[in-house]
Amino acid sequence: MSAILAINRAGPLTTVQDDGRFGMLSHGVSASGPMDLAAFAWAGAAAGGGRGGIEITMAGVELTLTSGDCHIGWAGGDFAIAINGKRKDWPGSARLKAGYSLAITPGRWGNYGYLRFDRDIAVPEVMGSIATSTRARLGGLSGRALQVGDLIELTGGAGSPQLAPPPPEPATGPIRIIWGLHADLFAPAQRQHFLDAAFVVSRQLDRMGARLDDKAGVFADTTILSLASDAIVPGDIQILGDGTPIVLLRDHQPTGGYPRIGTIITADLDRFAQLRPGTAVAFEPVTVEHAHQLLRSRRT
């Protein structure tokens, strides 16, 4: 039994995502996938575990279930959701019937929210995944963001929604990093300055990366280093030729030639992705072993 969603309004970066397109880096395609993995997973469990979901940005979304019915779950950041005009708790889950409409608008914090279903989003798999890559223009609906008028078919057997405890409020404090591939190219004093300074998330952020404002001038005097291009991973903090730090995110290009001073650890990457423009951010180094411990304790 299938159901059809009609998009009535969508922000410019509203995309279909699944867990990601892994194993394609040597073909020039990074994994993509949700900017906030934990929220995506929570919404999926609450909905009933259908494949894929819709990633919503601060611009919000409005849609109608034009036929069929389905169970939905939502989570990620703090947004407001209304079904047929009636406000529901965020995060949460509900059953939608044909003709129901739904509107999501931004709340107090966060850049990304997720809407998931008990059925699979029926779009063609590209290289093993339906995740939209905004950079490579692959996956989702022809590799693009959702637009007004799009119809999304939900297919497959309905899964069972799980009653999960509400996700914890996001941690505060410094974003933890491990020192990066090129950290040794920066002088010890500059590395210390990097840890002491507060950067600010700039308005230039998207699924590929988030530029930081370097108010303290940590990298103001950085001379352009000539490096052989090397592999990039999500969370890498790259220093551009003009000294601008940029944190590379899910739709990063697979390689880059700018020096990387550090890499945000996986356990803190969801939290970083949810920081709105204008938010101050400080970094704190941890060891790889500590980063792994933090990840394991979060997942259990």
Added chain:
Amino acid sequence: MSDSANRAAIALASSLHRHPLPGVAEVVPNLVSVLLRYDPLTSSPSAISGELRLRLFGLDSAAVTGTAWTVPVIFDGPDLDEVAALLGVTVRALITAHNAAPLRVLATGFAPGFVYCGLHPSELVVPRRTTVRPPVPAGSVLFAAGQTAITATEMPTGWHILGRTKFANFDPTAMPPTRMLAGDTIRFEVAG
């Protein structure tokens, strides 16, 4: 970046593809390094590094051989005259020198299907352009820093454009989606 470092990276990746290490999910050769991706919930660098050291110890960089490709190029790029002038040769001599020796695919993957080929001899080395050009089409043949690159998707570039080829190295509906691999050899020729 050196020829021997690149050969070693390709040889290590090739060895890890032929005989996978437990716990390693993805192996990606780059210009002078190899990315190993692992799941930190089930593996760790310390679990992988011992085996990896043994592999590095027994590495034979000379043993890597790949597919031999011939890529026809229409040499009509907007930067031909400028590059020839930088090198102090005629455009005809530049094209002849460019195609004279087969190149190796040094790495792939900056963008879908993008390949770096090299290394040209030192007399063919020019720096990148000082400005980045707006998106150039798939199949553009780029030239800078002793390398020739081929684009497989539209992209902005700071490299010089020598020409274009119909060779398409990216098809998202195929598996694998790209045809050229690091370690393959490429002979460029003037399209007839």
